[in-house]
Amino acid sequence: MREPGLFTAHVVGSSWLHRAPFGAKLIGVIAIGLLPWWVDSAVPLAAVLAGLLVLAVTAGVPLARLLRSLRSLAPVLVLLGAFQWWAVGPAYAVRVVLGISTAFVAAGLLTATTPVTTMLDAVVRGARPAARWVDPEVVALTVAVVLRSVPWVAGAFAVVRESARARGLERDPRALVVPTVVHVVAYGRATGEALAARGLTDPAERA
Numbered sequence: 001m002r003e004p005g006l007f008t009a010h011v012v013g014s015s016w017l018h019r020a021p022f023g024a025k026l027i028g029v030i031a032i033g034l035l036p037w038w039v040d041s042a043v044p045l046a047a048v049l050a051g052l053l054v055l056a057v058t059a060g061v062p063l064a065r066l067l068r069s070l071r072s073l074a075p076v077l078v079l080l081g082a083f084q085w086w087a088v089g090p091a092y093a094v095r096v097v098l099g100i101s102t103a104f105v106a107a108g109l110l111t112a113t114t115p116v117t118t119m120l121d122a123v124v125r126g127a128r129p130a131a132r133w134v135d136p137e138v139v140a141l142t143v144a145v146v147l148r149s150v151p152w153v154a155g156a157f158a159v160v161r162e163s164a165r166a167r168g169l170e171r172d173p174r175a176l177v178v179p180t181v182v183h184v185v186a187y188g189r190a191t192g193e194a195l196a197a198r199g200l201t202d203p204a205e206r207a
């Protein structure tokens with residue numbers, strides 16, 4: 001297996017970004033995600049992306065890990081950028097690609113520099129005001145499942161891609177998409193069955 005990407009596992013460290021409060025980092029990620037709606041030029045987006053790369057280096061996040069994550073996103077960016085170029089124009093296409101890239105890297109740095117337990121504790125605290133309608137523990141459990149599923153799905157896709165490459169089918173979308181979907185569906189069913197076996201899917205059983 002290849003070295004993991006940004007969203008796969010927490011990068012242990014003591015940098016200022018690791019020590020920064022989760023809430024502050026989350027607000028920063030949201031602001032970066034909204035940035036494309038606030039600017040009408042690609043220059044600020046490119047500057048933010050460059051700044052995020054510097055942040056990654058200063059936080060001790062391996063640059064190879066960051067670039068590997070971006071490379072996995074590249075096919076989507078190319079297709080989306082080409083469509084926007086054709087539909088709207090080159091300037092807008094560049095803004096879309098840069099906007100997605102900055103949001104992706106910012107979210108990746110958040111997960112890479114924040115322990116999962118810290119994120120889940122924050123989710124529970126944030127959901128408590130709505131405890132009348134939702135169970136904060138269930139919300140945290142859902143987030144935990146999502147966080148665990150992202151690297152698993154990425155790993156499954158990597159395995160399928162390597163298998164397809166070994167058979168000379170790396171350019172056949174069906175050889176990549178169909179096996180990956182089968183693995184993901186099987187993983188989802190297994191996860192659901194495990195949660196149900198522990199009585200975690202029915203609030204009435206947990207009460």
